[in-house]
Amino acid sequence: MNRAPHSSAPGPGTASIRDVAELAGVSVGTVSNVLNRPDIVRAGTVEKVNAAIRELGFVRNDAARQLRAGRSTTIGLVVLDARNPFFTDVARGAEDEAARGGLSVVMANSDESPEREAAHVDYFETQRVLGLLISPIGDLGERLERLRSAGTPAVLVDRISGTRSLSSVAVDDVEGGRLAARHLLELGRRRLAFVGGPAGLAQIQDRLAGVRNAAEAFDGATVEAIETIGLTFDDGRRAARALLARHAADRPEALVAANDLVAIGALQVLMGEGHLSVPDDMAIVGYDDIDFASAAVVPLSSVRQPRELIGKTAVTILREEAEDPALEPRNVVFKPELIVRASTVGRQAG
Amino acid sequence: MNRAPHSSAPGPGTASIRDVAELAGVSVGTVSNVLNRPDIVRAGTVEKVNAAIRELGFVRNDAARQLRAGRSTTIGLVVLDARNPFFTDVARGAEDEAARGGLSVVMANSDESPEREAAHVDYFETQRVLGLLISPIGDLGERLERLRSAGTPAVLVDRISGTRSLSSVAVDDVEGGRLAARHLLELGRRRLAFVGGPAGLAQIQDRLAGVRNAAEAFDGATVEAIETIGLTFDDGRRAARALLARHAADRPEALVAANDLVAIGALQVLMGEGHLSVPDDMAIVGYDDIDFASAAVVPLSSVRQPRELIGKTAVTILREEAEDPALEPRNVVFKPELIVRASTVGRQAG
DNA sequence: CAGCCTTTTTGAATCGATTCATAAAACGAC
DNA sequence: GTCGTTTTATGAATCGATTCAAAAAGGCTG
Known part of the structure; x- marks a missing residue:
């Protein structure tokens, strides 16, 4: 008017x-x-x-196009922590692969909160996204099941599908934990501690199981689980302070951290506040091998996951399922790789 | 069928x-x-x-709703580097503020490439987003001008608007550079180097200008500019290696890095490969004060920017402009704050 | 140039939510 | 029970791109 x-x-x-x-x-x-x-x-x-x-x-006008098409060309990605470089790298891999098919990826952050996760899934549902990539925290099985039968496929990322009916792309976390622990055990360390949380997270359980499994093969090896609230930098620092509060004799000889953020946080406090030597007083292995791992002043040994490949593969599967909903769910499991740096073997590791 | x-x-x-x-x-x-x-x-x-x-x-079905409404409830955010914690924090602030108005934020990464940036803007345009937040790399003035007159406002983030006709939210980068340099100068350092790039980036120019400006007030102070390709971790490492290749007497006594990633990369190489002492042999000040800054083994002195507040403010302005396109453009400039840690004053800094 | 086949173009119908002028229902007062 | 007023509900029109059956335009042959 x-x-x-x-x-x-x-x-x-x-x-x-x-x-x-x-x-x-x-x-x-x-x-x-x-x-x-x-x-x-x-x-x-x-x-x-x-x-x-x-x-x-x-x-x-893409809204009109989508309305007619019934579906958008956007893929929704829900991650546990958008600030964790691991996930930004997964996202990068997903974006690259999506772009090659003319698709876009939108990333949302659940911050390890099931409520926030559900809200993001709601949002993506109203958007009629082509499909979902989710690194789940809550119990989404049924929900994703229903979405799938309504034509919106979902692929679990960084987690092996519990229910048989969803595809997933993950890394063998049990093996990853095993690799980390075995490395430390072979270096002669016997009292190990696993640092990470929350304990409910599948990744945490698997990695810890792998550590325990490896310890069984070594006489006198013990594994202590130190649970953290989350997997941030600060969680690692807090865990390290707790260790420093103990008598030196009561401390473990080596740490396996549930991810690199935790490892770096612990590393910093152990050296900076506790004046411990890494690896002499305490060896540390991280997990993910993010860019910062090699950049810590004591470069961090870490279990590498093929981060971008995970994202890329997840998108590939998602595209195929979007095209043919009758496809059998697939579960791709990559093998992790141990990257050895100074935080376990000191200078002699070149 | x-x-x-x-x-x-x-x-x-x-x-x-x-x-x-x-x-x-x-x-x-x-x-x-x-x-x-x-x-x-x-x-x-x-x-x-x-x-x-x-x-x-x-x-x-949001597509239908949008079609009718003529506009979506999504805000597009284009950043220079999605893996830089500075931008994920800005995004976090933007998301929080957007959520409070029932809006969503979608982040896209230009990776400092004007082409990719343009492609993202194209995409957001077909989406008829409510508005755009951009940390620009290319010359978007005209383009954003046109979008604005078509009803899609844009707010520049982390950069003061060059043209008078766009709103912006930024931090006084000249002042930031000045703070960093003055701190080093007051500690007695005279031969400073500024590390960062590309030189074309407004933020780089301003921060360097601030450093130079501070140096003018101190007798015998010199500022060397060391240009890097980008602002990543690796760029910092490369710059540090170049410094290590020089005779010790030819090296600067202190570095001002254009951001924390560069600073941490440099820190790592100077200590790890060059066996220099920080801050004794070389003091370092970073920029942004990302979480990792305090986590470096030598905690990094850094120029703090109110990261989340920048995102929050940008969304606030955007919402107001979306509501009333006739509003005068606003340019909000925050003041940076110097956080002093061990990378400049050693242990005595608590 | 008629007849047949191929290539192009047409335009009404469609997707699903919202709007708004209009109609219907409910309510109160007398 | 009637009339006037307020509260609710209706449903056709709309947004803009896509689809597809049908029409038109071009080509080719004899």
């Missing part, structure tokens, strides 16, 4: 396909064809239409 | 507002009212409709 009468410039984002059709002197169907299958339109017509598009500054 | 004939369950995400209306025995308009203004609908009717919604597992 009160639209500015002067300044009648249409402006970009304002023109619709109908305006383009009119200016080009063709029908809307033809404009749509130029946009989507230019090969079936005569060359001269394509040119006319493109000229009109340029002149009007036409930009396709 | 080949839809499974059995299992005819409608499934969630399949029911439309029309189905709900039919089941509840009301009109579509009423269902829409229940969804959007339940207060104008009689309580009994609300209940009937909600029951139908639950029974059908109805989920609103």
Whole structure:
């Protein structure tokens, strides 16, 4: 009613396909064809239409396109901690693979809260995303099941699917824990501690199980579990302070941290506040091998996960399932790799 | 054509507002009212409709809603480096503020590439986002101008608007550089080096200008600019190796890094490979005060920016401009704060 | 140039939620 | 029970791109 009468410039984002059709002197169907299958339109017509598009500054309205298509070309990604470089790297891998298929990835952060996770899934559902990638914290089995049967596939990331009916891409965390522990045990350490949490997280359970499993093969080896609230830097610091509060004789000889953030936090406090030598007084192995791991002043030995490959693979599976919902769920499990640095073997490791 | 004939369950995400209306025995308009203004609908009717919604597992189709509304409730955020904790923190602040208004934030990464940045803006334009937050790398002035006049406001983040016509939220980077340099100068260091790049980035220019400006007040103070390709960890390492290759007498006595990633990378190499003492042989000040800064084995002195506040403020301005496009552009500039840690004053800093 | 086949173009119908002028129902007062 | 008022409910029109059956335009042959 009160639209500015002067300044009648249409402006970009304002023109619709109908305006383009009119200016080009063709029908809307033809404009749509130029946009989507230019090969079936005569060359001269394509040119006319493109000229009109340029002149009007036409930009396709994706909401309308989606409405008609019934589905968007966006993939939703819900991670446990968007600030953890592990997940930003997974996201990067996912984005690259998605982009190659003309898709986009939107990342949301659950911050290890089931409520926030559920809210993000709600949001993605209203968006009718092409599919979901989730590093789950809450119990989403049923929910994802229902979504899947409604045409929205989901792939679990960094976690092996519990229910048989969902695909997943993960790394063998039991093996990862085993690799870390065995390395320390072979270096002669016997009293190990595993630092991480919350204990309910599947990744934590598996890694700890691997550590325990490795210890069984070594006489006199013990494993202590030190639970943390989360997996941040600060959690590692707090755990380290707790250790420093003990008598030196009561401390473990080596730590396996549930991820690199925790490891680096612990490393900092043990050296900086406790004046311990790493690895002499305490060897430390991290998990994920994020960029910062090699950058700690005592470079961190860490269990490497193929971070970008995880994201890439998850998107590949998701695309296939989106195309053919009848596909059998797949569970891809990568093998972790131990990267040895100075936090376990000191300088001699080059 | 080949839809499974059995299992005819409608499934969630399949029911439309029309189905709900039919089941509840009301009109579509009423269902829409229940969804959007339940207060104008009689309580009994609300209940009937909600029951139908639950029974059908109805989920609103946002594409349809957006199409009608002409605009989405999503804010697009384009950052220079999604893996830099500075930006994830800005994003966090933006998300929190957006959520309070029922909006979402989608983050995209330009990786300091103008092409990628343009592609992301294209994408957000087809999405008819409510507005854009951009930490710009390319020259977007004209483009954003046009978008604004088409009803899509944009707020520059971490950069003071060059053109008068866009709002921006930033930190006084000249002052930040000045703070860092003055601190080092007051500690007695005279030969300073500024490490960062690319030189074209406004933030880099300003911070360097601040460093130079501070040096003018001190007799015999010199400032050397060491340009890096980007602002990552690796860039800092490379710069440090270049310094180590020099004769010790030719090296600066202190570094001001353009951000913490660069500072930490440099710190690591100077100590680990060069066996220099920090701060004795080389004092270092970082920029951003990311969480890792305090976690480096030599905790890093750094120029703190109010990261989350920047994001929050940018969203606030964006929302206001989206509401009233006639508003005058605003340029908010926060003051940076120097956080002193061991990388400049050694242990005595507590 | 008629007849047939191929290539292009057309435009109404559609997706699902929202809006709003209008109709219906409920309520109160007398 | 009637009339006037307020509260609720209705449903056609709309947003913009896509689809697809049908029509039109081009090509080719004899």
